[in-house]
Amino acid sequence: MPLKMTAPERTDLNEYEDYAQLRALLTLQRPRTDAPAELSFIVVTQVMELYFTLLRHEWESARDELTRPNADVRGVVRTLRRGHGVQDALTAAWEALRTLTPTEFDAFRESFGVASGIQSYQYRHIEFLLGARHPRALAVHEQTPGIHADLAAQAASPSLYDAALTLLRRRGFAVPQVLADRDPRTEYEGDDRVVAVWRAVYADEASTDTASTQTAHADLVDLGDALFDTAERHLRWKQRHLLSVWRSMGDKPGSAGTSGAQWLERGVHRKYFPDLWTLRDQGWA
Numbered sequence: 001m002p003l004k005m006t007a008p009e010r011t012d013l014n015e016y017e018d019y020a021q022l023r024a025l026l027t028l029q030r031p032r033t034d035a036p037a038e039l040s041f042i043v044v045t046q047v048m049e050l051y052f053t054l055l056r057h058e059w060e061s062a063r064d065e066l067t068r069p070n071a072d073v074r075g076v077v078r079t080l081r082r083g084h085g086v087q088d089a090l091t092a093a094w095e096a097l098r099t100l101t102p103t104e105f106d107a108f109r110e111s112f113g114v115a116s117g118i119q120s121y122q123y124r125h126i127e128f129l130l131g132a133r134h135p136r137a138l139a140v141h142e143q144t145p146g147i148h149a150d151l152a153a154q155a156a157s158p159s160l161y162d163a164a165l166t167l168l169r170r171r172g173f174a175v176p177q178v179l180a181d182r183d184p185r186t187e188y189e190g191d192d193r194v195v196a197v198w199r200a201v202y203a204d205e206a207s208t209d210t211a212s213t214q215t216a217h218a219d220l221v222d223l224g225d226a227l228f229d230t231a232e233r234h235l236r237w238k239q240r241h242l243l244s245v246w247r248s249m250g251d252k253p254g255s256a257g258t259s260g261a262q263w264l265e266r267g268v269h270r271k272y273f274p275d276l277w278t279l280r281d282q283g284w285a
């Protein structure tokens with residue numbers, strides 16, 4: 001009996017191109033000048049935007065899970081760890097711009113006019129998920145109402161950390177109601193009572209005296225560590241950005257009209273999830 005072949009319907013796309021949407025993807029790199037370094041700038045920007053999108057996906061899913069009754073905290077930690085891989089790849093992506101000199105950058109800089117990463121709405125989503133809620137960040141998008149509305153909804157939703165506070169309260173820790181009911185559109189600046197809660201969580205782990213004994217809150221310790229790792233990795237990306245800016249344009253003003261490197265420098269010391277940093281100031285042993 002002849003072998004029956006169920007060949008896929010033939011188009012001029014092979015299966016791999018079709019699955020990865022390569023035809024569309026590979027038409028999107030369009031330098032505006034003949035400057036040799038412009039393509040690397042466009043590709044790195046696009047790669048980073050894809051990774052921002054992926055991080056947004058992971059962090060929204062982690063945030064939503066944390067706010068559910070009986071949240072799967074282990075699952076959230078796995079999601080945040082998957083995000084750590086993405087964050088490491090994001091920071092490593094700066095390597096492709098590491099040789100960009102001011103002369104090479106100036107050769108195409110005028111071609112993008114006032115376009116600036118400050119207009120990146122996927123980046124703004126991830127900053128909002130990390131709890132940064134400065135109103136100026138929304139104002140940048142006033143000319144694009146659809147994006148503005150989407151970002152305003154994110155800014156009015158709990159951050160990853162707000163969701164962690166909800167979880168801690170549900171698990172019986174003394175997170176004040178007033179913090180759990182906080183307006184998410186305002187920045188959370190840290191609270192000593194929550195630092196005390198994290199100290200209690202970590203102290204519980206420290207009190208374990210045999211390897212086989214499970215602490216009641218081991219999953220919360222892992223969550224605290226995963227959140228801290230997330231914050232630290234985000235700062236690494238910001239620091240590498242600043243180094244690239246110094247290298248490629250020195251202290252000249254940015255295309256969005258900021259003071260450039262000086263403006264970015266203010267952001268690289270920001271402590272996302274501040275209680276977890278204060279806890280380190282004080283220690284928990």
Ligand code: HEM
Pocket residue numbers: 041044045048049097100115116117118119120123241244245248249253254255256257258259260261263264267
């Ligand atoms: C060496 C190349 C780059 C230079 C010289 C540079 C320069 C700057 C400057 C000066 C700013 C401040 C805002 C302004 O006035 O424009 C800025 C902001 C920003 N850039 Fe870049 N940039 C570079 C590459 C990138 C890439 C590849 C991305 C990835 C998408 C990116 C994302 C951002 C973001 C998200 C902001 C806003 C940061 C915030 O709001 O805290 N930049 N950039």
